[in-house]
Amino acid sequence: MGIVIAVANQKGGSGKTTLSLNLAGAYCDDDPELRVLVVDADSQSSSVRATGAGEAPYPFTVVNLAAAGKNLDREIKRIANDYDLVIVDCPPSVHDKNTEVAVGASNFVLVPMDASALDAWSTVGMLQLVRRTIGSNPKGCGIVFNRVNTKTTGYAEVRAAMAEDNPYPILKNTIALREIYKTSIGMGATVFSVRGQRTAKQAKDEITAVAKEILTIVGLIED
Template sequence: MGMVFAVANQKGGVGKTMITLNLAGAYSHDDPSARVLVVDADSQNTSMRSSGVGEEPYPFVVTNMAAAGKGLGREISRMAQDYDLVLVDCPPSVDNLNTENVLQVANFVLIPMDASPSDAWSTQGMIQLVRRVIGPDPKRCGIVFNKVNTKRASYRDVSEVISEDSPYPVLKSVISMREVYKTAIGFGATVFSVKGQSTKQARQEITNVAMEMLGIMGISE
């Protein structure tokens, strides 16, 4: 049975879809034989829509499960039997039952946030939900900063606060503000497949996150 990774936060605009699709791209790029599935559990269906606009298909499967309701967790577990890895793009709400249903079957939860006070506040709510559903195990969840400049004081300040308050680790790997992330998704691609763009730094950032997640779980690369 494949692993299930959930990408979740209760605040919109933190990059859940971008990160989900690019992580799927990273794992598929690292091992082209890997069977990777992206589950769109958000009614906005951004992951699903992105999968239909590219000139070439993603090297992984994308499916829409936003309307699965109470059976979402069960369906994800069932699909995980046919894949090596399932990544779930969760809705931007801790009150949406899809989020909790996904967390119940997730092997690992990645919480993306940017370096702002509002994101810090919303992330605390997500951390509380994760802790209630899966417990405080530091190998089951991690927080990643997205769209940040690590040289700014805001990043250092917010990162310090989150690190002190969270039972889960803050990833050393960060994702910077780069136009190529938006461009790739708009073209129905990832930074590992988009053409005509400078992607070296973006690829390295996403790969670092993907590998660090496995490291936190105690899985060798």
């Protein structure tokens, strides 16, 4: 069975869909033989919609399991048999049953957040759900800062606050605010497949670094 990564946080707009699709792009870019699947567990179906936006198909498969309800767990496990890596794009709520079920079905939960007090507050609730569902194993979950300017003191403060009373690692690698993340999804692409964009290189590098760091935390590759 493939490894399952859930991308979850309760705040809409924290970057779950953007990271799900781009991480899938990173794993395919690193190893074109890898069978990668994105499961859209959000009833807004953003991941599924994005697949239809471009001319060239994604190098990975996207399926919509948002309506699977209490069978989501079984469906993820069944479908994971046919893939090496499954990324579950979760809905923006801890009260949505799909979030809890996806967290329970995954090997690793990636929690994206931006460096604001509002995101920090909502992330606390998400981490409580993870703790209740999978326990406090530090290999089971990690926080990634998205849309950040790492030079600001605000970022340093929020990062330090998130490290308190939290059993899970905060990824060393971060994702910056870049227009390319917005435009590429609208073109049905990821930063790995988008053409003619100068900033794609930096975006590719940071997404690849996050993708590798996840596999390192899980213990699949060495540091």
